[in-house]
Amino acid sequence: MKATSATPSTSAPVAHNALPPPSATSNARSSRIAPHSHIKGLGLTSDGLAAPDGAGFIGQTNAREACGVAVDLVKSRKFSGRALLLVGAPGTGKTALALAVSHELGTKVPFCPMVGSEVYSTEVKKTEVLAESFRRAIGLRIKETKEVYEGEVTELTPAESENPLSGYGKTVSHVIVGLKTVKGTKQLRLDPTIYEAILKEKIVVGDVIYVEANTGAVKRVGRSDAYASSYDLESETYVPLPKGDVHKRKELVQDVTLGDLDAANARPQGGQDIMSVMGSLVKSGRTEVTDKLRREVNKVVKGYVDQGVAEVVPGVVFIDEVHMLDIECFTYLNALLESPMAPTVILATNRGNALVRGTTDIVSPHGVPVDLLDRCLIVKTDGYNREQIGKVVQLRANVEGLKLGSGVLERIAEEGERGSMRYALQLLTPASILAGLSGRSQIEVEDIGEMNELFLDAKTSATNIGADGGFDGGKMW
Ligand SMILES: Nc1ncnc2c1ncn2[C@@H]1O[C@H](COP(=O)(O)OP(=O)(O)O)[C@@H](O)[C@H]1O
Numbered sequence: 001m002k003a004t005s006a007t008p009s010t011s012a013p014v015a016h017n018a019l020p021p022p023s024a025t026s027n028a029r030s031s032r033i034a035p036h037s038h039i040k041g042l043g044l045t046s047d048g049l050a051a052p053d054g055a056g057f058i059g060q061t062n063a064r065e066a067c068g069v070a071v072d073l074v075k076s077r078k079f080s081g082r083a084l085l086l087v088g089a090p091g092t093g094k095t096a097l098a099l100a101v102s103h104e105l106g107t108k109v110p111f112c113p114m115v116g117s118e119v120y121s122t123e124v125k126k127t128e129v130l131a132e133s134f135r136r137a138i139g140l141r142i143k144e145t146k147e148v149y150e151g152e153v154t155e156l157t158p159a160e161s162e163n164p165l166s167g168y169g170k171t172v173s174h175v176i177v178g179l180k181t182v183k184g185t186k187q188l189r190l191d192p193t194i195y196e197a198i199l200k201e202k203i204v205v206g207d208v209i210y211v212e213a214n215t216g217a218v219k220r221v222g223r224s225d226a227y228a229s230s231y232d233l234e235s236e237t238y239v240p241l242p243k244g245d246v247h248k249r250k251e252l253v254q255d256v257t258l259g260d261l262d263a264a265n266a267r268p269q270g271g272q273d274i275m276s277v278m279g280s281l282v283k284s285g286r287t288e289v290t291d292k293l294r295r296e297v298n299k300v301v302k303g304y305v306d307q308g309v310a311e312v313v314p315g316v317v318f319i320d321e322v323h324m325l326d327i328e329c330f331t332y333l334n335a336l337l338e339s340p341m342a343p344t345v346i347l348a349t350n351r352g353n354a355l356v357r358g359t360t361d362i363v364s365p366h367g368v369p370v371d372l373l374d375r376c377l378i379v380k381t382d383g384y385n386r387e388q389i390g391k392v393v394q395l396r397a398n399v400e401g402l403k404l405g406s407g408v409l410e411r412i413a414e415e416g417e418r419g420s421m422r423y424a425l426q427l428l429t430p431a432s433i434l435a436g437l438s439g440r441s442q443i444e445v446e447d448i449g450e451m452n453e454l455f456l457d458a459k460t461s462a463t464n465i466g467a468d469g470g471f472d473g474g475k476m477w
């Protein structure tokens with residue numbers, strides 16, 4: 001999947017399979033979600049039944065209905081102190097289900113995915129990593145009314161003047177910005193520091209922006225829809241021309257998470273002297289947020305919530321490969337689940353009976369200690385048949401903009417049935433590259449055939465290994 005997100009301009013003929021460039025807000029974490037971009041929700045009817053395919057989800061009806069019940073429980077606040085555990089073979093849609101649950105809970109709900117093994121760090125305590133994830137999954141929606149200038153940029157001219165200090169160079173003395181709304185236009189004369197902010201936000205004529213009147217902070221809302229183009233896939237967000245006057249009071253909504261607040265307060269920017277500057281350079285690695293700091297942050301947040309300025313939005317923590325956690329983490333997880341401000345917790349694993357990490361003799365189902373299992377609502381995901389794999393492959397091909405020749409879908413589905421759903425989906429990108437190499441814009445059956453000569457699926461590879469565990473009976477060399 002990674003190769004497809006490269007800049008389209010570098011690979012001219014095959015660029016049609018390029019995903020839209022990641023938006024500015026996406027970070028390393030969102031790339032883990034990209035293979036699930038076709039999943040829009042659980043696809044349940046109003047009475048909680050799963051249609052055979054809905055919201056990008058194919059089959060897996062029992063698990064989807066079960067997750068729907070969990071969503072209802074969360075919404076009616078009856079899920080606290082519990083967790084949802086998804087169990088099933090690799091590639092059966094556990095991650096996809098977790099993502100769908102978070103979609104069902106609301107659009108701006110924070111989703112914080114992590115993998116069990118992420119807790120093992122030499123710098124930060126295991127429990128601290130868990131605690132941080134939980135904090136990052138609790139959103140805070142802050143509403144403020146501010147005086148702003150808002151509109152579509154019609155003009156952006158920096159005015160230059162002789163630099164009084166250096167004699168030769170020129171500096172920007174002020175910048176003229178024209179803003180347009182449905183009701184009128186206004187020309188603003190702004191300070192050069194605001195011009196820097198404008199450059200940083202990459203604002204050009206035709207963008208809708210607002211400037212906060214008393215801080216001068218500039219924010220780009222999106223591109224005016226008068227400039228909307230007819231591309232099918234685009235990363236740009238188009239917004240209508242703002243209504244009302246240019247200069248007005250506007251309710252601004254900001255979404256942050258408790259984790260953001262903790263981090264911002266753990267590394268305060270204060271201090272002008274050289275020592276504090278040096279100190280902040282050295283401490284820029286990961287440092288722990290203390291419990292005391294969290295309590296302070298909680299107190300401030302509670303104040304805001306009581307005043308009605310902010311609203312708490314509990315999100316979802318998703319811990320994949322949960323069997324990788326050890327016994328210390330599990331007991332801590334129990335405690336976190338009971339804390340008053342806990343997000344919805346979804347765990348996933350593909351293990352059967354396994355040793356609980358960190359113990360020598362406790363074997364437990366899914367490698368999860370029974371006291372935590374006891375708090376879990378366990379949902380099992382099933383394997384897929386050929387038809388269902390075919391449908392998902394078609395969905396992904398549409399999302400990635402790939403054209404499939406006749407018989408290709410059946411062939412990939414067949415491979416998927418032999419290997420796994422994930423193997424089938426992973427065939428798509430290399431096959432499209434092969435097709436591109438032979439100058440076709442469409443994947444044909446022969447590309448898939450060639451793929452099979454080049455690569456092995458997990459099961460084939462496993463059967464190739466001889467009885468004594470070596471390739472070719474250990475006679476490789
Ligand atoms: N029922 C389904 N409908 C649509 N896509 C699915 C379905 N099940 C799995 N997928 C897709 O198959 C791929 C593998 O699924 P994933 O959720 O990562 O499996 P797991 O986490 O169980 O190993 C993902 O791209 C996922 O979006």
Ligand SMILES: [Mg+2]
Nearest residue numbers: 094095096320
């Ligand atoms: Mg997964």
